[in-house]
Amino acid sequence: MIAINSKLPQVGASIFPVMTGLAIEYKAVNLAQGFPDFPTSPQLISLVNDYMKKGMNQYAPPAGILPLRERIAEMTYSLTGKNYCADTEVTITAGGTQAIFSVIEAFIRDGDEVIIFEPAYDCYSPNIRVHGGIPRPIELAPPDYKIDWEKVKKLISHKTRMIMLNTPHNPTGTVLSKSDIDELIKIVKGTDILILSDEVYEHIIFDGKTHHSVAKYPELAERSLIVSSFGKTFHTTGWRMGYLLGPDYLMAEIRKLQQFAIYTCVTPIQYALADFMAIPDNYLSIKEMYQQKRDYFAGLMKNTKFDLLPVAGSYFQTAHYNKISDEGDYDFAVRITKEFGVATIPTSVFYTSSADHKVIRFCFAKTEETLNKAVERLMKI
Structure with missing residues (x-):
């Protein structure tokens, strides 16, 4: 051995x-x-099959086909008011987990600290550590799993490179409130701290509550990478299709690495999703x-x-x-x-x-x- x-x-x-x-x-x-x-949806499956038959079975561009990125940008603008450039600020990924890996890979170096809120999806901490980073967990407790922002402030140091969010939250089902967002804005103001916001359940929120995507807040959007997942939205977890949103200067770094990791994602599925998302009621x-x-x-x-x-x-x-x-x-x-x-x-x-x-x-x-x-x-x- x-x-x-x-x-x-x-x-x-x-x-x-x-x-x-x-x-x-x-x-x-x-x-x-x-x-x-x-x-x-049978319609979505049929669309994938149709595009396979049409011959859309070769490489897509590494960032994803432009029609799908345009649909994502349109959807995001309609829901948050944030206008992302489909050409430079939207990237298709092989699921949400790969998107998270790529963000951490691009920006976390040896000794960088990343604040995470636990309980946390189990890929967060290993991804940080494998890239030389140091997870700095803050524990949340039942029944409400509320974030104590004073604890967050005490953890902030010159080594803090990133704060990871997850809303709606896995595994607890909680969501961030406007007051949470206000506290976060205060904490990162004037710093070089990045935000990785895992929003894969963005369309699954209940009781008239609001999904406070960081895309809605310019002070956060300018430093944030947002992860989402078609698998969660369209019940296709086995297709491994997700996407990233973020400022062009940050996205450029992620794309440099992603092209050498996965190169691109499944082409006929991308075309099918672009058509399917043209009808907003589908999401x-x-x-x-x-x-x-x-x-x-x-x-x-x-x-x-x-x-x-x-x-x-x-x-x-x-x-x-x-x-x-x-x-x-x-x-x-x-x-x-x-x-x-x-x-x-x-x-x-x-x-x-x-x-x-x-x-x-x-x-x-x-x-x-x-x-x-x-x-x-x-x-x-």
């Missing part, structure tokens, strides 16, 4: 394939990994659809011993299980997968400290049949 020096020696398999693997092994209902189990209507699913799932869960926490966006529902067990959340999640046939995600895995608040995460991006089957089993716990 050849000796190597691992860049991530403490990192094993992500929790998502672990729990999905258990779900398959024990024939459990998979409410763990965040993917819909209902079909995407605006999913808010109502997911709110119905959230409410339906919450109604069913009233018949269990789980205590649901507030969820304002995303397609995830967190819940306390204090009334059921004093086990650690990882052990609890594994046990109910094996014994009751429902797979979930323990939220402690999203904390650097493995903070265990006895909270697990359910994905409700499922058919009513799947949700009914899952809750029938959860009622037995």
Whole structure:
């Protein structure tokens, strides 16, 4: 065996394939990994097929085809008032995770510090560390997972290169408020701190709340890279299609690296998405659809011993299980997968400290049949 020096020696398999693997092994209902189990639009699938038949099967430009970038810019302007240049400020990526990797790769150097808010999507910290950066986590706690901006101020130093945001938030389903944005603006004013804003659930927000994209605020937009995902919006997580928005001088650095990593993304899918997005209702209507699913799932869960926490966006529902067990959340999640046939995600895995608040995460991006089957089993716990 050849000796190597691992860049991530403490990192094993992500929790998502672990729990999905258990779900398959024990024939459990998979409410763990965040993917819909209902079909995407037949129209969108037909468009992809049509463009394949038309011969759009060769390389697209590294930044993505211009028609798709134009649709993204138009959508963003209509929703935020921010006018991004489709030519220089919009880039198509191989999903949201690759977009996050590319931003960190472009701007984080040895010793740079990056403030993240935990629980955090599990790619954040490893991506920072593999590029020589230092994650500086701030822990958020249930039930509201509010950011203490005084703690953020105390963490800011000359080494702070970036602040990472996620709204609507995975795994908690919380959203940033206008007051959060106001505090952030004050903190970064007069600094060279960049913002990476993970907004992949931008269209999934509930109860009349507002999605406070950093694109809406010039003081933030000028220093921000925004990540989004067609997989989350159009129920096509396996297509691995996302995009980045940001100022041209920042985007230029990302494009330099991306062309040597993935070069480009799937061409016929890009053309299909460009056509599909020409009808705004195709992305605006999913808010109502997911709110119905959230409410339906919450109604069913009233018949269990789980205590649901507030969820304002995303397609995830967190819940306390204090009334059921004093086990650690990882052990609890594994046990109910094996014994009751429902797979979930323990939220402690999203904390650097493995903070265990006895909270697990359910994905409700499922058919009513799947949700009914899952809750029938959860009622037995």
